[in-house]
Amino acid sequence: MTGYLLAILMGVLGGFIAALAGVGGGVIFVPALALVLGLSQASAEATSLLAIVPVALLGTWQQRHTGEVRVRMALIIGIAAALPAVGGAFAGHYLPETALRIVFAILILAIAVRVWMTAGRRA
Amino acid sequence: MSKTRAESPGWSRRSLVRSLTQIHGNTTRLILIAAAAGLFSAVAGVGGGVVIVPLLMALLGVDARVATATSLAAIAAIAIWGVAAYGVLGDVNWVYAALVGVPALVGVTAGVRLRQHLSPVHIARVFAGVLVVAAVLLLVLR
Numbered sequence: 001m002t003g004y005l006l007a008i009l010m011g012v013l014g015g016f017i018a019a020l021a022g023v024g025g026g027v028i029f030v031p032a033l034a035l036v037l038g039l040s041q042a043s044a045e046a047t048s049l050l051a052i053v054p055v056a057l058l059g060t061w062q063q064r065h066t067g068e069v070r071v072r073m074a075l076i077i078g079i080a081a082a083l084p085a086v087g088g089a090f091a092g093h094y095l096p097e098t099a100l101r102i103v104f105a106i107l108i109l110a111i112a113v114r115v116w117m118t119a120g121r122r123a
Numbered sequence: 124m125s126k127t128r129a130e131s132p133g134w135s136r137r138s139l140v141r142s143l144t145q146i147h148g149n150t151t152r153l154i155l156i157a158a159a160a161g162l163f164s165a166v167a168g169v170g171g172g173v174v175i176v177p178l179l180m181a182l183l184g185v186d187a188r189v190a191t192a193t194s195l196a197a198i199a200a201i202a203i204w205g206v207a208a209y210g211v212l213g214d215v216n217w218v219y220a221a222l223v224g225v226p227a228l229v230g231v232t233a234g235v236r237l238r239q240h241l242s243p244v245h246i247a248r249v250f251a252g253v254l255v256v257a258a259v260l261l262l263v264l265r
Contacts, residue, residue: 008226015227019234021253022191023172024198046209047216049202051224056199059231068192076153078200084161085204105261112254119247
């Protein structure tokens with residue numbers, strides 16, 4: 001019961017972060033599904049992607065009047081990502097991905113530093 | 124030439140990119156971003172936004188506000204492709220998706236309201252913080 005409650009709270013947090021940071025919320029959803037609800041990693045990632053769909057759609061809809069959603073950019077990225085997303089899903093299902101994860105983690109940290117450092121200069 | 128680049132590499136590169144996009148359009152860059160985001164979202168399971176936001180800022184010169192809002196819209200489409208692939212493989216747990224995803228709708232509504240009061244700089248810093256969390260989870264979760 002506490003597990004379900006925690007998962008619900010993490011869901012709220014994931015949606016909150018999705019809106020603020022422009023990510024899907026998977027950063028919070030995946031640990032909620034894998035660690036709290038006990039899904040396997042592959043199943044947690046797949047289920048997280050499903051949870052992201054309505055979150056991203058609603059968040060985009062709510063921002064439709066702000067002028068911040070560049071529809072043409074989003075459509076090109078969203079459509080062109082189809083093949084790599086499907087290819088990546090199969091890779092995630094069949095490949096052991098430890099090395100890939102470490103590389104991604106280092107890459108993400110480098111991006112984080114760059115975004116933080118340049119944030120003030122862009123204003 | 125090398126002296127000029129050493130003085131202000133980031134600024135000159137970005138303004139060059141910006142002027143190029145005005146002349147030639149930016150479809151190629153967007154497709155490159157899409158390829159990176161699609162692969163990343165499905166393999167790492169942390170979502171394509173982690174790469175879409177910084178690439179939109181770096182390659183297209185938009186601020187963090189526009190980058191995050193546009194990224195969220197693109198993610199809606201990317202997640203649908205990913206679910207379609209995973210659905211075929213039978214990995215999706217529909218009940219748990221609702222358990223997490225429905226409360227998230229409350230969270231996203233609150234987040235959209237809050238971000239109207241944040242500057243692009245603050246949004247960029249929140250995003251950087253989320254990246255650090257994502258990197259830690261990538262290393263810890265298996």
